[in-house]
Amino acid sequence: MRKRLIPLAITGSVVLAGVGVHSAFATPSADAVISEVYGGGGNSGATFTNDFIELANAGAGTLDLSDYTVQYLSGNPGPTTKWQATRLTGSLAGNGRYLIQEAAGTGGTTTLPTPDATGNINMSGTTGTVALVKGTDLLTCVTAEDCAADSRVKDLVGFGTAVVHEGSGAAAGASNTESVARKTLVDTDDNAADFAAGAPTPENSGGAGGGTGDDGSSPSPSPTATPPADAISAKIHDIQGTTRRSPLATKDVKDVTGIVTGVRTTSTSSTSKGFWMQDPKADKDPRTSEGIFVYTSSNPTVKVGDSVSVAGVVSEYYPGGYDSGIQSITEIIKPIVTVLSSGNALPAPVVLTKKNIPTAWSPAGGSDGSIDNLELEPTKYALDFYESLEGMNVQISDAGVVGATDAYKELWVSVDPKHNKTKRGGTYYPSYDDPNSTRLQVQAMNTSDAFPMANVGDTLKGVTEGPLDYSQYAGTYILEARTLGTYVDNGLKPQVAAAPKSNEVAIATYNVENLAPTDAQSKFDRLAKGLVTNLRAPGIVALEEIQDNNGAVDDGTVDADKTLNKLTAAIAAAGGPQYSWRQISPQNDKDGGQPGGNIRTAFLFDPTQVSFVDWPGGDATTAVDVTGKNNKTSLTVSPGRITPNDEAWNSSRKPMVGQFLTRNNKTIFVIANHFNSKGGDQNIAGRIQEPVRSSEVQRMKQAMLENAFVKKLEAADSKALIVSLGDFNDYQFSPALNTLTGNGTVLTDMINTLPKEERYSYVFQGNSQVLDHILVNPTMLGKVSYEVVHINSEFADQTSDHDPQVLRLKP
Known part of the structure; x- marks a missing residue:
């Protein structure tokens, strides 16, 4: 699956509802249903070279599929998991079948029957969810309940261990050699009861089965098709118009001429098969584009340089869904394409x-x-x-x-x-x-x-x-x-932090991106190298996105000792210190992030440099408080969570504060943070301007609570050493950071002490920006030096999508 965001401006863990069992999905379909799903195509032991989805019509009437998609979701969707779609064309005859060919593997010997539609979705052979959807917008649901509530879903099949399914359970038995197929075409909205595993039996609309088909590259529709009599003769600039939406949207057009400037024959979850064409005879209006995309669904038969005449239907396609705030793409769909000549010069760019x-x-x-x-x-x-x-x-x-x-x-x-x-x-x-x-x-x-x-x-x-x-x-x-x-290649190299002096303690933050014991050892080794070599083994490290002992498996496991022990062992093997660690296990599925992953913050510390002051009683729901005065100021529990039961932390990580003691007996209070993500915020290049940053509301509440806690520490000891650090999922100029820091009066955001051209820890859509921060209270100023260590965000080969930061403190 593509690791992307709903078009947003950030990262972090998206808030997702828990997944439950839904007794009935939606109204059972009386006509079109998903009849067979096979994700083992091209895998080891497979006969067929491609994955496929087969539809069937239990009714007698013909269903027009031109506004339908089949969509796929992984069996255990995570915070950035997106549905993938294949757009359909043509129709599903009464009592007929319809075959959609999906991605190929490297194995298998038999091609599918000639498909009625082709896509490039690489489905799992053992677990996943397939939906037949009215419309071309991607689904956004990732739970059974939310998908049941989406009226666009005509039918849905979860197989294997898929958390999104209809009824009592997912269809069982899918493998590299077995598909899941309906026992009958009577839809009861219970996948476990309606489907059974067996040898794949793909069938297309012509009744062909077995594997004598081709690659699905034949032209669609037939070149003998003719446009409706009332189709409008139009130029491309007439279709594009002077606004974002075409004045001819939904209209049949004909005689649309241009030169083919690009051909796309491979579709992905974010692209479609088709071609671009441009009219070389431009009008005089700079607002009207002379180019347009022609969606063919199957492999286009035109070539770059062909002069073509196209008839079809004008469509405004919102690829991420209208409600996401994404802009539309003006397209011609259901095309009838006539090649007039070939080898033409392309319009000047x-x-x-x-x-x-x-x-x-x-x-x-x-x-x-x-x-x-x-x-x-x-x-x-x-x-x-x-x-x-x-x-x-x-x-x-x-x-x-x-x-x-x-x-x-x-x-x-x-x-x-x-x-x-x-x-x-x-x-x-x-x-x-x-x-x-x-x-x-x-x-x-x-x-x-x-x-x-x-x-x-x-x-x-x-x-x-x-x-x-x-x-x-x-x-x-x-x-x-x-x-x-x-x-x-201009030779960009990962940075190495300055070495701390003998009388300094280095304190770092590092988002390790959903680290779980199930990750490859190579990820642990690379993280270890970064901590030891590039960060020079800080005395204290706040980690974000530590997952529980079985990662994304949602079985109630919340402990993370295997994750942290595997990481500290890798650090020691890389020549670093034998770190100790502290963390607080969250309540199951209460802290957001990837369902089942139970991400949390954690402290690593080098016992030869600092000691951790343990005060018992800290757990997922117990709030930490401040006790004592002046140099006797202490936490009531250590580690402890700040106001963990406040609604501001719903489905989000709770800040964890720990009390450390340096070798010269100075106390440092360190707060590890991972504020709620920007999930749901609208994209800066979307159709809503100014984009709505809806997630900001929760981060503002979180910032106010932590600001109050820091003030409480300061009130108890005006000389307290306080460091708040981590992934705050927001910019240094954002309302949330200004609230947390009290506009710089309560805490200083160290990123603002750097030159502007060095203020970033994350790169998104080509913007180098700040999501990670180290904040210090006024007592710390004058005693610290600070840097962001760029080892990930600027590189194609990343260990994490965040860069770590390090603060060197002379206590």
Whole structure:
């Protein structure tokens, strides 16, 4: 599954409801149902080379599938797990079947019967959930209850150990050699009762089965099809119009001509098969794009340089779902494509530079907050400029990489790399008012295309060119690279922290990204190397995202001793100290994050440098308090949680405070934090402007509670040494951080003591930004030095998506 966000501006653990058993899903379907699911295609022992989903119609009437998708969710969805979709075309005849071919594996010997639709979803052979959905928007539910409440779900099948299923349980028995298939076409909304395991028996709409099919690349629809008599003759600029939404949306069009500028034959959970075309005869209105995407569902038969005439239906496709706030993509669907000639020169690209991209980001939304229906002003606003080029051939030159290549052949560049430039070649995010308008994602047009593993600071030398698209997951504009510039490695290296002096104690924070004992030993070894070599083995380390002893398995396990022992053993093996640790196990499924993972914060400490002051009684629900005065000030429990029962911490990690003693008998109070995530916030390049940051409300409440606790410590001992650190999931300029620090009067955010170009610990969508912080109270100032140690966020090869930070204190 793709590790992405609902188009948001961040990371962290999304708040998810608990998963329960739903006795009945929705109204059982009387016609179209999912009849068979097979995820073992191409796996060891498999006969068939591809995964597949088969639909059946229990009714006599024909069902038009042109507005349907089949969607897949992993069996144990996590905080960033997204549904993957395959769009359908054609129809499902009464009493008929319909076959959807999905991803291929490396094994198997038999091809599927000719599929009725093709996708590229790589399903598990043993566990997962498949839904037949009315509409093309991705589902967002990750629990059985929430999916049952979604009226778009026509049918749903959970198999194996899937937590999202209908009825008493998931369908059992799926494997590399067995599918799960309906016993009858009577739908009782109980997957465990309705399905049984057996040999895969795929059948297509023509009744073919067995494996004599092809690769599904035949043209769709048939080239002999004709448009409706009332179809409107239109040019591309007529379809695109002067706003984000087409004036011809839902209308049949014909005689739409242009030159093919890009062909996508590989679909993923965030892309669709089809091609881009552009009219070389532009109108004189800069607001109207001359390019458009034609969604074919199966492999397009056109080539770059073909002159084509297209008929079809104009669609405004919201790839992440309308309610997410994502912008739409104007497309032609159900196309009838006629090739007029081949080998034509492509329309000249629009060259994107700092001079023609406005610095102002977006107009304010209308009364509903949306910019959908506002007239575009491409010379005034960056989002309007990009929208006016939607689907058109664009070009960038000598672009600096500001976001490293991810696992899906995507990276981020800036065409104005000097704007808000970091010391290491990225682009820092200074405020909500300046999201860096010249950032742009570059993506391989097809997953088979060569693509560099680039780090921040590298360069795509020369020309990168292709159609301008809009990304489902990033929620922003994206250059689909038909031509990719020459990759230049500029040699970015991981940093090493300054060594603490003999009279200093180093205190660090590190988000280790859902660390569980089930992770590969290599992850533990790399984390250990980072802590020992790059951070120089700090005396105290606050860790975020430590999972329980069986990771994402949701069976009530909450202890994390195996996780922490495996990490400390790896640190010792890497030449580091034998760290001790302290943590508080949360209540099961009460702290958010990946369901079943029970993430929490934890302390590592080197007993040769500091000692931990243990005060018994700290547990998941007991609140820590302050006792004593002046140099006798102490915690009532250590480690202890700050106001853990307050609603501000619902489905979120609770701050854990520990009392440490240095070798010269100075007490340090350290608070380990992981505030609630930005899950649910709207994307900065979405249709809602200004985007709503709904998660901010909870972080503000959390900040107020911790601020009050810090003040209580200060009131007891004005000379107390207090460090609050961790992943606060918010920026240094955010209301939550300003509330926590009392606008700098109660705590000082050490990131603000660095030059602006060094203020980042995380890179998202090409913006180098701050989510992790180390805060100190006034007594600490003058006694500390501080740095962010960049070893992850700027690199294609990451151990975690966060950079650690370290504070060196002279007590």
